Amino acid sequence: MSMPLLPATPENINHAAARLRAGDVVSFPTETVYGLGANATNGEAVAKIFAAKTRPKINPLITHVPDAESAHRHALFTPTAEKLAAAFWPGPLTLVLPRKSESPVADLVTAGLETIALRVPRHPVAQALLRACGLPLAAPSANRSGEPSPTDATHVAESLGDEILVLDGGAAPMGLESTIIGFDGDVPVLLRLGAIAREDIEIITGRLADAEREPERPRAPGRMFRHYAPGKPVALNVTAPQKSDAFLSFGPAPQGAGHVLPLSESARLEEAASNLFRMLRLADKTNAARIAVAPIPSHGLGEAINDRLRRAANTT
């Protein structure tokens, strides 16, 4: 049966909530990227996510809840975790915390780990859906494993096919996945760069330990897999694009490229973040021989943008 993209009206949100309660998967917008959600307490429903994404089952999922109070039912919060939740929830922050034994979340969601990843999204459609279904929702990004995350409802249908019900809430405003913080005792550890810049987290925590630079720190299992990879070769820090390039520009575009895809003409990192995955998809659809990307400054959201670009170029 073929599913249309459903505009995220109150009626369609209620319909999607009923489907989630019945054990189906539904894609919905968040402020970061589109998620592919299922009832986190129903292992069979969660298994449908792994099947749709062709995702390795050892890679755990984020559990989405409507507020911090709900999150406390699933995990033990450290003092620093409390501060981060107060500062950034609802919003694009995921906290990985010790799981409470009474949490009803299925083991498949946490891949059998003793920790659980929790996020309170602030997108109004995600909020309305969580409240309408009254369930914690396990939701990875709604793409096949190895593809860039979807920032538009149409990307979800392109990536996962038209069997999946998609609530269309327009373009995801931030365009980069949530920042993930784990804990070593109460010491916060950056597990994934994302839509909240490191500097903004460090205002609350002080200097953050970095899992990828300090190999003895706990890691996010998903960081090991090939990710964000377009089909064409990707070249980074290109200042003189060639005629055969699809060029992702930052600031005024130089002459020479066959196709120019502006990440941000005014050189704003927030705008570049919101355009990144869409431009990678568009570049991949051109007849260019390779995707070339302008240098992106490495401060603020630029650090996360460069992380995703290195993965797209497969140089990490």
Ligand code: TXA
């Ligand atoms: O913005 C986002 O975070 C989006 C939206 C839909 O919420 N979701 C998302 O999910 O990016 P996903 O599955 O694509 O990435 C989740 C990451 C994976 O790298 C996974 O390994 C890690 O979170 N993760 C989940 N549970 C974990 C845990 N208990 N310990 C460490 N890492 C965990």
Ligand code: MG
């Ligand atoms: Mg993902």
